[in-house]
Amino acid sequence: MKVYDAVVSRRTIRKFKQKKIPLGILKQLVNAGRLAPSAANLQPLKFIVVTKDEVRKKVFKCLRWAGYISPEWNPSEGEKPAAYIVIINNLEIAAQGHFERDSGAAAENIILSAWEKDIGACWLGAIDRKKISDILKIPKAYIVDTVIALGFKDEKPDAVKFKKDCRYYKGKDGELKIPKRTIREVLSRDKF
Ligand SMILES: Cc1cc2nc3c(=O)[nH]c(=O)nc-3n(C[C@H](O)[C@H](O)[C@H](O)COP(=O)(O)O)c2cc1C
Numbered sequence: 001m002k003v004y005d006a007v008v009s010r011r012t013i014r015k016f017k018q019k020k021i022p023l024g025i026l027k028q029l030v031n032a033g034r035l036a037p038s039a040a041n042l043q044p045l046k047f048i049v050v051t052k053d054e055v056r057k058k059v060f061k062c063l064r065w066a067g068y069i070s071p072e073w074n075p076s077e078g079e080k081p082a083a084y085i086v087i088i089n090n091l092e093i094a095a096q097g098h099f100e101r102d103s104g105a106a107a108e109n110i111i112l113s114a115w116e117k118d119i120g121a122c123w124l125g126a127i128d129r130k131k132i133s134d135i136l137k138i139p140k141a142y143i144v145d146t147v148i149a150l151g152f153k154d155e156k157p158d159a160v161k162f163k164k165d166c167r168y169y170k171g172k173d174g175e176l177k178i179p180k181r182t183i184r185e186v187l188s189r190d191k192f
Contacts, residue, residue, distance in 0.1 A: 007112065009115070011159065011176075011178060012157065012178075013120025013153045013157070014065055014066055014074075014122050015079040015153075015155040016080065016081050016082060018078060018082070019082065020083075021051075021083050021152070025119070026049050026085070026150075028113065033087065033110045034106070036102070036105040036108075039098035040095045042094060043093070043102075044089050044091070045088065045102060046088050046142065047085050047086070048136050049083065050083060050086060050136070051082070056080070056081070056084065059086070060080060062127050062128040062132050062135070063124050063127055063128075064124070065124075067126060068169075069169065080151075081122075082152070083149075085147075086146075086147050087103045087145045087148070088138055088142040088144055088145060089102070089142060090142050091142070092141045100145065111123060111148060114150055118152060119150055119153070120153035120155075127146075129143065132147065155175060156175050157176035159180045160178065160180070161180070161182060162181045163179065165179060
């Protein structure tokens with residue numbers, strides 16, 4: 001898959017097949033995160049891969065899914081993620097004012113690399129950071145930035161044309177529809 005094709009076809013996935021992701025693939029995804037751009041090349045990030053049943057269950061309780069239509073799109077039993085990659089950021093290392101960009105770049109690298117392998121992902125920011133820190137025994141210097149839920153895709157969300165409302169919704173075909181602003185709305189040339 002070409003990078004551009006991955007970028008335009010990617011959608012957030014919140015329903016997953018109950019199939020394990022090989023550890024080798026998860027390591028490749030972390031590698032993609034590790035090599036992301038980093039402000040002043042300080043590289044303040046670490047990545048915790050969560051696959052053990054008991055830990056996944058605990059982490060799942062700390063996440064909030066598809067807020068606009070919650071709880072309708074919460075993954076139910078049989079749809080839950082196969083793994084998580086938790087991105088943590090060392091604030092003693094991170095560049096002031098930029099550390100969230102580092103984690104954002106790493107997260108998108110991971111998500112697009114997963115997509116290329118037919119693995120869906122949900123970027124989760126509405127999370128209980130304190131609880132996740134306790135569960136994963138994260139040292140004080142780090143903040144939990146982002147949880148990426150991963151698994152083989154079990155839904156087919158579509159991008160649709162934005163009409164006044166940015167809230168995603170369930171379409172007539174039962175799949176999630178994600179309004180996206182048009183290129184016309186967002187692109188200007190040489191001036192605003
Ligand atoms: C910083 C950030 C935080 C997000 N947090 C959540 C979240 O907590 N729960 C969730 O279900 N989706 C979350 N998302 C996914 C967005 O809802 C999703 O990207 C958006 O609806 C657009 O859909 P798309 O990714 O399919 O294009 C987050 C995305 C970003 C970039």
